[in-house]
Amino acid sequence: MNTMPERPTAASQQQQSQRPHAVVIGSGFGGLAAAVRLGARGFRVTVLERCDLPGGRARVFRQDGFTFDAGPTIITVPALFDELWALAGRNFADEIELRAVDPFYEIHFHDGAVFEYTGDPARMRAQIAKFEPRDVAAYDRFIASSKAACKIGFEDHGHVGFHRWETMARMVPEMLMQQAYRSVASLVGSYFRHPQLRTVFSFHPLLIGGNPYSVSSIYCLVNYLERAWGVHFAMGGTGALIKGLVSLVEGQGNSVRLNADVAEITVQGRRATGVRLHNGEVITADLVVSNADSTHTYKKLLPGLARRKWTDRKIDRARQSMGLFVWYFGTKRRYENVAHHTMVLGPRYKGLLTDIFHKHKLAEDFSLYLHRPTATDPSLAPEGCDAFYVLSPVPHLDSGTDWAIQAEPYRRAIAAHLSATVLPGLEDEVISSRIMTPEEFKTELLATKGAAFGLEPLISQTGYFRPHNKSEELDNLFLVGAGTHPGAGVPGVLSSARVLDEVVPHVSAFI
Numbered sequence: 304m305n306t307m308p309e310r311p312t313a314a315s316q317q318q319q320s321q322r323p324h325a326v327v328i329g330s331g332f333g334g335l336a337a338a339v340r341l342g343a344r345g346f347r348v349t350v351l352e353r354c355d356l357p358g359g360r361a362r363v364f365r366q367d368g369f370t371f372d373a374g375p376t377i378i379t380v381p382a383l384f385d386e387l388w389a390l391a392g393r394n395f396a397d398e399i400e401l402r403a404v405d406p407f408y409e410i411h412f413h414d415g416a417v418f419e420y421t422g423d424p425a426r427m428r429a430q431i432a433k434f435e436p437r438d439v440a441a442y443d444r445f446i447a448s449s450k451a452a453c454k455i456g457f458e459d460h461g462h463v464g465f466h467r468w469e470t471m472a473r474m475v476p477e478m479l480m481q482q483a484y485r486s487v488a489s490l491v492g493s494y495f496r497h498p499q500l501r502t503v504f505s506f507h508p509l510l511i512g513g514n515p516y517s518v519s520s521i522y523c524l525v526n527y528l529e530r531a532w533g534v535h536f537a538m539g540g541t542g543a544l545i546k547g548l549v550s551l552v553e554g555q556g557n558s559v560r561l562n563a564d565v566a567e568i569t570v571q572g573r574r575a576t577g578v579r580l581h582n583g584e585v586i587t588a589d590l591v592v593s594n595a596d597s598t599h600t601y602k603k604l605l606p607g608l609a610r611r612k613w614t615d616r617k618i619d620r621a622r623q624s625m626g627l628f629v630w631y632f633g634t635k636r637r638y639e640n641v642a643h644h645t646m647v648l649g650p651r652y653k654g655l656l657t658d659i660f661h662k663h664k665l666a667e668d669f670s671l672y673l674h675r676p677t678a679t680d681p682s683l684a685p686e687g688c689d690a691f692y693v694l695s696p697v698p699h700l701d702s703g704t705d706w707a708i709q710a711e712p713y714r715r716a717i718a719a720h721l722s723a724t725v726l727p728g729l730e731d732e733v734i735s736s737r738i739m740t741p742e743e744f745k746t747e748l749l750a751t752k753g754a755a756f757g758l759e760p761l762i763s764q765t766g767y768f769r770p771h772n773k774s775e776e777l778d779n780l781f782l783v784g785a786g787t788h789p790g791a792g793v794p795g796v797l798s799s800a801r802v803l804d805e806v807v808p809h810v811s812a813f814i
């Protein structure tokens with residue numbers, strides 16, 4: 304990191320410093336992808352990351368011989384990575400092995416029923432038949448609807464700027480046809496009658512911070528994304544993708560600076576001119592891209608600016624996504640029968656989601672996602688051991704939960720539940736442990752209210768109504784990442800960086 308091209312000549316140094324300078328605040332997937340794209344277009348790029356590791360929500364914790372990916376584990380739409388590598392003149396497949404995960408998920412219900420979720424239509428029909436034979440015919444119709452949603456929401460508009468209201472207006476007829484005014488849960492309920500199948504096909508918005516009972520049915524697109532492009536795991540862990548992106552940035556002659564905490568975006572008139580770090584260093588730039596949470600960018604990084612749209616009042620009233628409690632742990636044995644991705648669902652679905660998203664109440668029951676990367680890549684743990692993380696969706700910090708007190712009892716309750724279900728004897732097997740609560744999301748990643756996925760993907764906070772990729776407040780300020788269009792999740796934030804190709808002027812405009 305912080306490397307420059309090998310032995311630069313005086314001429315190449317001069318050429319480099321004459322290129323317009325782009326500063327990217329934050330090294331999440333969105334920030335790194337933005338850096339690669341701007342680098343490919345001829346900008347000199349400096350990525351500034353406040354943490355001592357790159358990756359943001361996708362950074363990597365290493366301890367006791369275990370490698371724990373902090374966040375994303377489900378990688379889909381590999382073409383988005385192929386494209387970034389190609390832009391840097393390299394071949395993704397030569398450097399990173401993505402392995403297809405099968406099944407995508409094993410979903411364990413409270414009553415002991417198990418659904419094996421795959422991308423294979425015949426196997427899916429067989430799984431559905433186990434629960435409700437009359438629902439089998441609904442699967443193909445649901446996937447057709449999910450495919451149409453994917454075309455509208457991802458393929459046609461995921462990488463298009465929504466800074467003009469006409470873009471959204473043009474979508475309205477298609478959105479109506481697609482019944483986008485209904486929630487995911489409502490649409491899924493119109494296809495499947497069995498309550499557990501309704502859960503199986505509606506939980507996906509939770510992967511991007513949305514409540515299936517509130518978000519638009521357009522988010523059924525996630526089901527099709529997985530079906531069409533598969534669910535993959537990067538060998539070496541998701542961190543291998545972050546490491547690869549950093550090496551692309553550096554290979555373009557640009558840099559990723561860690562421990563570089565931006566205090567404010569400097570402004571002249573209504574133009575971003577660079578950034579000032581907390582240590583007082585000022586870095587001038589021709590354009591600034593913020594990959595920090597969008598609401599944090601506006602509320603905290605532009606302190607002196609009279610904001611026209613993203614005022615404190617509007618930000619305080621905006622709905623943030625849920626928080627996550629994540630327990631990373633290593634065991635001294637392997638649990639060979641546990642799948643790579645397992646959902647361990649509690650007794651309640653809608654009620655639990657209401658507690659999390661609306662009542663902001665930490666419930667006593669939970670539904671869990673268990674990640675066992677060593678099912679695919681044993682190198683992530685010492686020999687004979689397993690690396691895991693388990694995450695529980697919880698309310699963001701409006702809940703008033705004192706995590707300094709609650710975290711350990713909550714972790715113990717989760718451990719006991721896993722021990723009683725999919726990981727027998729767990730308490731005696733744990734040899735490495737670390738937790739992350741919404742509090743750390745706030746203090747380390749500067750996530751507003753400790754929310755794990757930025758603004759909740761409600762229709763009132765989507766597209767034109769979400770903070771734009773081309774800032775509404777300042778010239779030469781651009782936003783990427785979960786809190787801007789199109790939204791959270793790795794495909795979403797990589798797509799937000801694609802929007803820069805449209806909204807950032809050609810490099811010659813800055814010379």
Ligand SMILES: Cc1cc2nc3c(=O)[nH]c(=O)nc-3n(C[C@H](O)[C@H](O)[C@H](O)COP(=O)(O)OP(=O)(O)OC[C@H]3O[C@@H](n4cnc5c(N)ncnc54)[C@H](O)[C@@H]3O)c2cc1C
Pocket residue numbers: 328329330331332333334351352353354357358359360361373374375376377378510511563564565566594595596627629694747748749755756783784785786790791792793794796
């Ligand atoms: C536990 C978990 C599991 C997930 N699982 C999946 C999954 O399986 N698949 C999937 O597709 N998605 C998943 N997601 C969602 C996905 O990880 C995120 O939406 C995505 O990684 C966010 O990327 P981003 O570009 O918005 O940047 P972030 O990861 O949010 O990074 C922003 C960076 O900006 C830095 N920053 C902020 N302010 C400043 C400042 N002032 N100065 C300098 N730096 C600053 C932060 O430190 C951070 O590093 C998961 C998320 C979590 C939390």
